[in-house]
Amino acid sequence: MTSSATAERASAPAIILAVAGIVAPPVAVLAPLGIAPLLTVVAVALLIAAPRRLWAARQPLLPLAVLWAALAAFALLSATWSVLPDHSLLEALRLLAIGAEGMIALAAARSLAPRDGWRAGAAAAVGAGLGASLLLFEWATNAALVHWIHGWSSVVAVNQSRYDRGATVLVLILWPAALALRRWRTLQIAIAAAVALSVYLMPSAASLLAFVGGLVSFGIALRFPRLVAGAFAAGVVIGVVVLPVIVPSYESTVRIQHAAPWIKVSGIHRLLIWRFAAERIAERPLLGWGMDASRNLPGGKRDFGTTLPGIELSPGHDAMPLHPHDALLQWRVELGIPGTLLCLAIVVWALYRVGWRFSGGREAQAAALGWAATVLVIGLLSFGIWQEWWLSSIFLTASLLAASTADAG
Numbered sequence: 385m386t387s388s389a390t391a392e393r394a395s396a397p398a399i400i401l402a403v404a405g406i407v408a409p410p411v412a413v414l415a416p417l418g419i420a421p422l423l424t425v426v427a428v429a430l431l432i433a434a435p436r437r438l439w440a441a442r443q444p445l446l447p448l449a450v451l452w453a454a455l456a457a458f459a460l461l462s463a464t465w466s467v468l469p470d471h472s473l474l475e476a477l478r479l480l481a482i483g484a485e486g487m488i489a490l491a492a493a494r495s496l497a498p499r500d501g502w503r504a505g506a507a508a509a510v511g512a513g514l515g516a517s518l519l520l521f522e523w524a525t526n527a528a529l530v531h532w533i534h535g536w537s538s539v540v541a542v543n544q545s546r547y548d549r550g551a552t553v554l555v556l557i558l559w560p561a562a563l564a565l566r567r568w569r570t571l572q573i574a575i576a577a578a579v580a581l582s583v584y585l586m587p588s589a590a591s592l593l594a595f596v597g598g599l600v601s602f603g604i605a606l607r608f609p610r611l612v613a614g615a616f617a618a619g620v621v622i623g624v625v626v627l628p629v630i631v632p633s634y635e636s637t638v639r640i641q642h643a644a645p646w647i648k649v650s651g652i653h654r655l656l657i658w659r660f661a662a663e664r665i666a667e668r669p670l671l672g673w674g675m676d677a678s679r680n681l682p683g684g685k686r687d688f689g690t691t692l693p694g695i696e697l698s699p700g701h702d703a704m705p706l707h708p709h710d711a712l713l714q715w716r717v718e719l720g721i722p723g724t725l726l727c728l729a730i731v732v733w734a735l736y737r738v739g740w741r742f743s744g745g746r747e748a749q750a751a752a753l754g755w756a757a758t759v760l761v762i763g764l765l766s767f768g769i770w771q772e773w774w775l776s777s778i779f780l781t782a783s784l785l786a787a788s789t790a791d792a793g
Contacts, residue, residue: 396433397492398500398787401427402507404489405784409515409557412777413522413550419484420772423780429487437721438488441495443495447733451485455726456480459675462719466674467681475676475770482772486779493786501790505564508784512561515554519547519582544587551583551591552762554775555598559755560784563748589648594761602754606746612753613739617732623764624712624724628662631655635789638694653701653766654709656688661708665716672707672720676770679706681717707768714769744789755785 394402404426411418429440440447459476466472496504522529527542536542558579565572583591605612632640637655643645655788664673664681673681684704689697708714715724738756742749767774 392499394503395496395500396788397430397437398427398496400433400494400501401489401496401504401783404780405504405508405557405560406511408777408780409511409550409553410518412553412773413515413518413547416535416549416553417773419549419553419780420776422718423482423485423489423776426780427488427782430488434492434495437495438491441491442487444494444737445487448490448730449483451726451730451733452483452487453480455723455730456483456759458719458723462672462674462723465671466677468674468677468679471680472675472677477627477667479675479770479775482775482779486775486783489779489783490786493783496787496790498790501787502564504784505560505788508557508577508781508788509561509565509571511578512554512557515550516575516578519550519554519586520578521624522547523582523585547586547767548588548591549773549777551586551588552594552766552774553761553781554579555583555591555595555758555762556777556781557784558595558753559598559751559758560781560788561665563751563785563788564629566747577789588766589650590762590766593765594758597761598758601757602750605750605753609742609746609749609753610739613735613737613756616756617735617739620712620731620760621728624716624728627658627710627712628716629667631658631662633661634692636691641696642694649697649701652686652695653697656692656695656701657704657708658710658713660684660686660703661710661713661717665713668717668720670720672716672718672723675718676707676719676768677713678704678708678768707770709766709768711763752785752789755781 404422408422410418446527455480456476459479463469463472493501493504494723516645518529523544527544530536530542530546531538531540558576561575562572566574580595583595587650601612632655634656637652637659640655641652660683661678678684681704684701684702687699687701688695688703689699689701708717711727715727719727733757738749738752741754744752763769
């Protein structure tokens with residue numbers, strides 16, 4: 385075998401990350417909770433295949449690892465005052481495990497040579513294309529694949545909100561995919577258009593807004609990357625302080641609904657949930673109610689649809705379904721001031737690395753900030769911040785983005 389052929393052979397970490405890039409979007413569309421075990425499999429495979437490379441690439445990630453470990457430790461401690469002590473303990477351990485798996489994936493991505501980085505990013509593009517195709521197929525066939533997988537009759541209605549997680553992963557993985565295809569603009573535009581169409585046809589307003597926000601942030605960051613990174617960091621810090629204060633009261637939300645009937649019911653419900661979370665924050669401002677304890681907050685089972693005068697909601701709109709649908713409020717209500725400061729430190733550190741210590745080219749830096757905007761929009765509007773599939777999606781797509789960046793220096 386020639387030396388050139390040997391040089392072209394993909395490394396084990398590149399193959400593992402490439403497989404994850406192809407598999408993640410279809411899994412997110414059809415079985416989104418499978419993203420968490422996918423990250424576990426990726427981390428274990430990387431540990432077995434290339435432990436020395438991971439160790440050699442660890443140095444830049446040490447601050448993130450320390451901050452994550454400190455957050456997990458405080459989350460563990462919160463079980464001692466949590467209203468759900470056993471659940472808080474388990475979720476804190478899961479947080480620690482996901483962080484460890486994510487650091488392994490990130491270290492592997494950072495260790496890749498440019499050619500291997502391109503391979504991982506190109507695989508993400510294939511995965512994005514597959515995921516978008518699946519979403520479009522499910523939309524066109526009234527969820528034919530889901531009916532087939534579960535053995536359901538065609539008369540069984542499938543709520544399209546089940547595809548929200550798939551749309552979310554698609555708008556995240558688009559960034560490493562687009563970066564890898566930057567030399568082939570036609571393919572790059574085609575993948576972006578497919579993702580945009582599939583997300584637009586799904587009911588996830590948060591994913592669509594995140595897609596648009598990411599594109600706008602990317603465009604600005606091409607010229608002013610530090611401005612964008614600094615604005616994001618400042619916005620998160622300010623939001624943590626002021627959001628619990630400025631969320632409208634229940635009565636104001638009723639008036640908003642009557643004055644603006646075009647606002648979706650889910651949006652009105654979100655405002656009510658945020659007001660409820662703000663009230664619970666005021667009751668335990670220092671230490672919070674415990675890791676992932678939002679689901680059991682006092683009064684959380686109040687049904688706004690039947691108890692709030694003047695509101696136009698059907699029964700079943702609880703004050704706190706499972707989480708506040710906003711990362712900033714969830715940090716505050718569950719982990720109080722110490723936990724929130726640690727979460728802020730993680731976010732600000734990541735934005736500082738992208739804005740001021742980035743080693744790739746300008747387009748890669750802008751893509752990283754577009755990805756960051758996508759994460760922030762979804763985190764502020766949608767899922768529970770500690771959900772395993774969500775954290776795993778962040779780590780997987782961040783790793784693929786780091787891999788694509790290796791080819792963009």
